[in-house]
Amino acid sequence: MKFGTKAIHAGQEPDPSTGAIMTPIYQTSTYWQKSPGDNKGFEYSRGTNPTRKALESCLAALENAKHGLAFSSGMGATDAVMKLLSPGDEVITGDDLYGGSYRIFTKIFSNYGIKFHFINMNDAQNVKQYINQNTKLIWIETPTNPTMQIVDIEAVAAIAKSNKILLAVDNTFASPYLQNPIDLGADIVMHSVTKYLGGHSDVVMGALMLNDDDLYNRLWFIYNACGATPGPMDSFLVLRGLKTLHLRMKAHCENGSQVATYLKTHPKVDKIYWPGFSDHPNHDIAKKQMRDFGGMISITLKGADLQETYRVASSFKVFSLAESLGGVESLINHPVSMTHGSIPKAERDKVGVTDNLLRLSVGVEDIEDLLDDLKQALS
Ligand SMILES: *Cc1c(COP(=O)(O)O)cnc(C)c1O
DSSP, X not given: OOHHHHHHHTTOOOOTTTOOSSOXXXXXXXXXXXXXXXXXXXXXXXXXXXHHHHHHHHHHHHTTOSEEEEESXXXXXXXXXXXXXXXXXXXXEESSOOHHHHHIIIIIGGGGTOEEEEXXXXXXXXXXXXXXTTEEEEEEESSOTTTOOOOOHHHHHHHHHHTTOEXXXXXXXXXXXXXXXXXXXXXXXXXXXXXXXXXXXXXXXXXXXXXXXXXXXXXXXXXXHHOOOOOXXXXXXXXXXXXXXXXXXXXXXXXXXXXXXXXXXXXXXXXXXXXXXXXXXXXXXXXXXXXXXXXXXXXXXXXXXXXXXXXHHTOOXXXXXXXXXXXSSOEEEOTTTTTTTTSOHHHHHHTTOOXXXXXXXXXXXXXXXXXXXXXXXXX
């Protein structure tokens, strides 16, 4: 099955009891057993629920994976992966990460004796020098948030494999429409489903997709034991959102390309970060591993201090100033004071997350209205 067909149908059959085309919202915590243990595969909804199960099958299909696990947030999914580790283990990860990932690594899991190396991954070979016998996991994000750096997934996967290290990829920014890390050799794909997969800014959810049965069983044990699993209503909303993922992503990419092109020569814009430009440092890798370049764009404002950046960020009429991304509506974000506030200033400055940086999540509104809004806000 091709992508759009899977987005609409994977994991979903007409309801056997009524013929309902849409997967019902099985709003139940528990299930009847004829005699102890004699049930229809569902016992208690922390571990299994039919609406969530349909969603997990669909999510797995979209990443060309065998298994899917849905969590009550992206951070819940990340947390489960980290619980595969033990004290003394080491993790290699990027130096330009989602702020919440940086926070859970440094403020939670560091306290449990896990060591993290935050490194530049523009050159995948850089990873090798941080590997030792304690290295158990490589965690990458590409494109990175917010500076849209591209990490070569296939190259990192080859290094991970030859050293028997797990590779997990946070694929939130690309979505499975643009990039499938498992096809490139990753072991686990993580998503903040809250973003493009849900797509309508009405659900917080996370997911893991993977192939290996043994790893799935270990992660399912953590998922059920720790309990950060989503309810049936949210599972239904995401199933519904997924049905237009391919249509939305196509529109995000088209609008993203036009907005990026407009901003590139704008006199108020200093730097622009978007992997679709041929002068982006890893454009060739983006072209190799992604099917298009997406609707996430970051810019720095020429000569703007914090005050002026706040003024611009607050003067949009179609774009909304808000955290998050990937919904149908266009959003603008000031990473330093919003999504990346939990990263120390020295660390932020090193990777270009400066006071005058703004991040755009280009939505699927009419492009003329988006360009007009940028024009007036940057005037
Ligand atoms: C939002 C986000 C997360 C966290 O997901 P939540 O659903 O907010 O918990 C992780 N990684 C990236 C890249 C994100 O954008």
